[in-house]
Amino acid sequence: MKVESVKAELDEYIKKNTSVITSGVYSDEVQLDKYCKKVSQIKGKYPQFHKVFGRVVQGFKAEWQALGEMQFKAKVLQNFRQKVNLEIIVDEIYNTWLSDLKIEGKTPEEQPISKVIIAELLEKVIDDISDLSIIGDRDGGKADGEFGYSLNGIAKVLSIAQVNTKNPLFTISLNTPTSLNILEEFKDFERSVPSKVRKKVKRIFCSENVRLMHQDSFIEKYGDHTGFNDSRLNVTETYKWEIVGLDNLPDNVIFSTVEDNMLKLVDVIDNPPLITQTQIQDYVLKIFMEFHLGYDFAINELIFLADFGGVKKTGLNNEDLNKLYYSMEQLND
Incomplete structure (x- = not known):
């Protein structure tokens, strides 16, 4: 199977299944996400406000006696732009796909290779996000080109709040x-x-x-x-x-x-998770994905x-x- 054919099939699958990408990246399979409220239109920094009252109830006297104050407290929430740059050697995944079809007794129409590629990619993305949601540390290393430093996980969020x-x-x-x-x-x-x-x-x-x-x-x-x-x-x-x-x-x-x-801070309105493009270089198929994600407390x-x-x-x-x-x-x- 030629790499050009796989790219064409993959592009068509992505075009018809954009919701699969969004639901996959922002999946509830991430353990921490089960306990987070999703805030769904955040790109970068976002001010969060809450109000606090002092005591307001007092005994009656026929004159104005101000008591209590409404205070507004502000906190800046932030999520971070993430990317996936995945290289696929088509010959390798094609042979694996054919073997799986035989084992499962399915036809290429029932289990297209494009669907397999996206499913396996999203499975790995979810696995990485599961770890990042806990151990991610923006201050720990270089955010791009390495794993572990692209967002602040909940342990880092707590350490920041602690000081x-x-x-x-x-x-x-x-x-x-x-x-x-x-x-x-x-x-x-x-x-x-x-x-x-x-x-x-x-x-x-x-x-x-x-x-x-x-x-x-x-x-x-x-x-x-x-x-x-x-x-x-x-x-x-x-x-x-x-x-x-x-x-x-x-x-x-x-x-x-x-x-x-x-809170789980995402952007599903203006910048939902997307595979932005695919490219061919020699025998390699390149997949480009982007999404926004962060964790914090209101x-x-x-x-x-x-x-x-x-x-x-x-x-x-x-x-x-x-x-x-x-x-x-x-x-x-």
């Missing part, structure tokens, strides 16, 4: 979890989340190693009890939050947030992150902001 003094996250001082203390540390974490927002928290995120450590400790403590069942293994003891083990998340990262605060003050260094107190570590956001929590004592 943000204008919009600080909420730190929770804990001991480093071990198999001996992990159940108590998770309880302390739950109970340290401000009471005003606890009902809006559904999950606690940690590494898969830490999740398994919690599970093993839970079984060791309660496994012989008559009321024990597997449904209790991956929820916290106090508020029954789901414990989510994120692949590749560092073991020293444990965090929660309210529903819809963790409001840093609603991120609850375990701190094992003992340097920061539980809270926003800012007296005025503690009073503004969590006035009932006695965080400045």
Whole structure:
């Protein structure tokens, strides 16, 4: 099969199946994406605002007495332009395709080579995004020409928020979890989340190693009890939050947030994921793909992150902001 024929078939398939590219790149098969709210028209930087009220209710007196203030807080969200430059040696993929057709008992019409190429490409893109969503680090290396540095994954996003003094996250001082203390540390974490927002928290995120450590400790403590069942293994003891083990998340990262605060930043309106062109060079077929992607939190003050260094107190570590956001929590004592 000539490379020109494959290119022609591939171009036709891409033209007729643009939605396959978009749904593939922004697939829910990426583990983190299952827990993110999708913000769908962001290209580059995007200002995000939220408002905070001080106390407004007071006893009646027949005169004007201003109380409370509406404050607008701003945060800049950002996604990053990504690309895929894939080279395909047509002879190699053609022989594999013919073998697969024989094994699966299908005809070329039922399983065209163009469909196979796109399916395998998207499978790899999803795999890469799954890793980048956690470990990506724009400051760690060169964004273009290498893997790992094209966007900030959630671990990097948390580390940036950790040193943000204008919009600080909420730190929770804990001991480093071990198999001996992990159940108590998770309880302390739950109970340290401000009471005003606890009902809006559904999950606690940690590494898969830490999740398994919690599970093993839970079984060791309660496994012989008559009321024990597997449904209790991956929820916290106090508020029954789901414990989510994120692949590749560092073991020293444990965090929660309210529903819809963790964001996946995409652009499906003006710049949806596209295979922009294909080219032939010698025996090689080149595929060019582009899309925009990023991860962040809408409001840093609603991120609850375990701190094992003992340097920061539980809270926003800012007296005025503690009073503004969590006035009932006695965080400045």
